[in-house]
Amino acid sequence: METKWLLPDLSEPTSAPFWEGCARGELLVQTCASCGLPRMPPRPMCSSCRSVDVRWEPTSGRARIWSFIVPHPPLLPAFAEYAPYNAIIVELEEDPSIRFAGNLVASADGAINEIDAATIEIGQPVHVVFHQIDDVFLPRWVRD
Amino acid sequence: MSEPTLVKNRTAVAGIGQTKLGKGLPDTELSLACQAISLALDDAGISPSEVDGLASFTMEPNREVDVARAVGLGDITFFSQVGFGGGAGCGVVGHAAMAIATGQAEVVVAWRARKRASAASRPWAQAQARLADLGQWTRPFGILRPVDEIAMLTRRYMYEYGGTRDHLANVAIAFRKHAARNPNSTMGHKPLTREDYMKARWISEPLCLFDNCLETDGALAIVVTSAERARDLPHPPALIHAFAQGLPPNHQTMTNYFTEDPLRGPAWTAARRLWANADVGPADVQVAQLYDAFSPLIPLSLEGYGFCARGEGGPFTDDGAIEWPDGRLPVNTAGGGMSEAYVHGFNLVLEGVRQIRGTSTSQVDGAEVSLVTSGEGVPTSAVVFTKDRG
Numbered sequence: 001m002e003t004k005w006l007l008p009d010l011s012e013p014t015s016a017p018f019w020e021g022c023a024r025g026e027l028l029v030q031t032c033a034s035c036g037l038p039r040m041p042p043r044p045m046c047s048s049c050r051s052v053d054v055r056w057e058p059t060s061g062r063a064r065i066w067s068f069i070v071p072h073p074p075l076l077p078a079f080a081e082y083a084p085y086n087a088i089i090v091e092l093e094e095d096p097s098i099r100f101a102g103n104l105v106a107s108a109d110g111a112i113n114e115i116d117a118a119t120i121e122i123g124q125p126v127h128v129v130f131h132q133i134d135d136v137f138l139p140r141w142v143r144d
Numbered sequence: 145m146s147e148p149t150l151v152k153n154r155t156a157v158a159g160i161g162q163t164k165l166g167k168g169l170p171d172t173e174l175s176l177a178c179q180a181i182s183l184a185l186d187d188a189g190i191s192p193s194e195v196d197g198l199a200s201f202t203m204e205p206n207r208e209v210d211v212a213r214a215v216g217l218g219d220i221t222f223f224s225q226v227g228f229g230g231g232a233g234c235g236v237v238g239h240a241a242m243a244i245a246t247g248q249a250e251v252v253v254a255w256r257a258r259k260r261a262s263a264a265s266r267p268w269a270q271a272q273a274r275l276a277d278l279g280q281w282t283r284p285f286g287i288l289r290p291v292d293e294i295a296m297l298t299r300r301y302m303y304e305y306g307g308t309r310d311h312l313a314n315v316a317i318a319f320r321k322h323a324a325r326n327p328n329s330t331m332g333h334k335p336l337t338r339e340d341y342m343k344a345r346w347i348s349e350p351l352c353l354f355d356n357c358l359e360t361d362g363a364l365a366i367v368v369t370s371a372e373r374a375r376d377l378p379h380p381p382a383l384i385h386a387f388a389q390g391l392p393p394n395h396q397t398m399t400n401y402f403t404e405d406p407l408r409g410p411a412w413t414a415a416r417r418l419w420a421n422a423d424v425g426p427a428d429v430q431v432a433q434l435y436d437a438f439s440p441l442i443p444l445s446l447e448g449y450g451f452c453a454r455g456e457g458g459p460f461t462d463d464g465a466i467e468w469p470d471g472r473l474p475v476n477t478a479g480g481g482m483s484e485a486y487v488h489g490f491n492l493v494l495e496g497v498r499q500i501r502g503t504s505t506s507q508v509d510g511a512e513v514s515l516v517t518s519g520e521g522v523p524t525s526a527v528v529f530t531k532d533r534g
Contacts, residue, residue, distance in 0.1 A: 006273060006288070008280035015280060040402055041281045047394065066401070067300040070349035071292050079286045084346070087286045089296060089401045099401050101282045112286060117349070122303045138284050 004078035022137040028056040061128035063090035085113040156374035156381030159188025159367030165485035169361040176363035177257035184365040197222035197249030222249040230519030233489040234527040238387030240368040256490035257363035293398040295348040305455030313341040314461035315439040323479025355439040357481035382500040385530040386422035390414025391523040410524040411448025426450040433492035468506035477506040
């Protein structure tokens with residue numbers, strides 16, 4: 001089924017290992033293979049030691065809500081159907097400098113508007129789940 | 145007094161011009177650009193054939209060749225574009241100043257033309273289904289529009305510093321009051337009360353309708369030349385005293401959530417260079433045009449450019465502090481992007497010049513130091529105009 005959801009281009013080489021990890025149920029962080037500095041979003045060079053060698057490190061998948069929004073129309077049609085919905089930024093429990101965008105849901109395949117936005121607070125602990133749309137597995141977040 | 149630079153006080157804005165600002169203008173973007181440039185040249189008393197430099201935005205839809213041919217410009221020996229959308233405006237002015245100060249051109253026209261209906265004006269609405277760029281980290285989660293991107297930073301700002309919707313309402317109400325005095329503004333006829341603001345529909349919580357800029361058709365242009373020549377032209381020169389661009393380390397434009405301190409934006413980088421190169425500082429600024437695609441950019445810019453400490457940009461707006469005529473720093477005296485017109489912030493440049501000329505509809509008495517900034521939240525720029533004392 002053709003979807004109007006906005007999805008990553010899985011063939012983009014710098015980021016592809018992240019999305020491959022999601023498909024396996026793993027939340028990975030690109031990490032410098034030379035000095036060990038993690039970085040997100042992925043990029044081709046380490047800004048600390050300038051190495052181009054990378055490895056992909058697993059994370060705990062545990063995080064805290066750093067900020068959130070509740071978008072209302074006008075929106076792209078695929079998203080307008082769910083408005084108002086939430087979108088969040090989370091910071092990793094083990095390294096708050098690593099952040100991810102996502103949606104807060106009650107379960108992996110729930111709708112992005114299923115959480116009462118009035119209950120969302122910065123600092124709430126969450127953990128990652130993965131939701132498939134077409135050939136993409138998107139990381140999403142469920143409160144502990 | 146800072147060291148002399150090649151730019152400081154060497155050039156000036158000698159002409160300004162703008163078309164009608166509004167919605168659904170029948171003219172093409174090219175026609176609007178040419179009309180604004182023609183008006184600016186007439187205002188400066190300079191012939192099109194003398195123009196030898198052009199500067200605009202990378203997002204400007206009109207090409208230099210088309211503008212130059214239509215307006216009848218001369219041999220162009222300098223042309224430049226500045227990137228990052230609303231961050232570009234003051235950088236465009238600065239590039240014009242540098243071109244003249246370094247002898248690459250003698251008369252530079254800088255402009256921006258925009259129609260809200262044009263394909264280039266709402267990139268978010270044409271997003272492709274597969275994202276190979278940085279959009280892949282936010283858009284699949286419904287962080288779609290510029291307002292969503294800034295709302296995310298705003299919520300965090302409110303959490304960290306206790307900023308409130310009342311602070312944002314202060315901004316929206318002040319600019320609407322200024323627009324009401326400006327007959328060329330598109331929203332001056334509609335008063336805005338605090339109750340209106342608080343009852344307005346959400347666009348992306350915590351931001352409501354009145355936290356957003358307008359969508360406007362129109363074009364604006366300026367003519368920059370040497371300070372020496374500008375002194376012989378019809379209007380008092382607005383000296384380009386200092387300018388700076390700013391792109392901080394590990395910055396990711398609007399979705400700047402992936403750096404250690406996302407609330408310390410490009411304004412801080414531009415401000416460091418701007419004030420280092422100027423003989424004045426924030427305390428000397430009598431009037432400011434601060435880029436306002438969204439109301440929270442005002443507290444962030446007040447902090448970045450040094451008008452107050454971190455986290456104090458919200459309370460700074462209390463008690464009419466940014467309102468003409470009695471506020472300690474009147475901001476966006478023509479109404480800004482939220483109430484005059486949104487032409488990617490280039491209308492702020494013209495208002496900054498009018499304050500030095502003494503011709504604003506909300507004129508700050510004796511204004512001699514006039515700051516204009518471009519978009520905070522993207523690689524940005526700023527310019528200080530001063531009154532000619534030479």
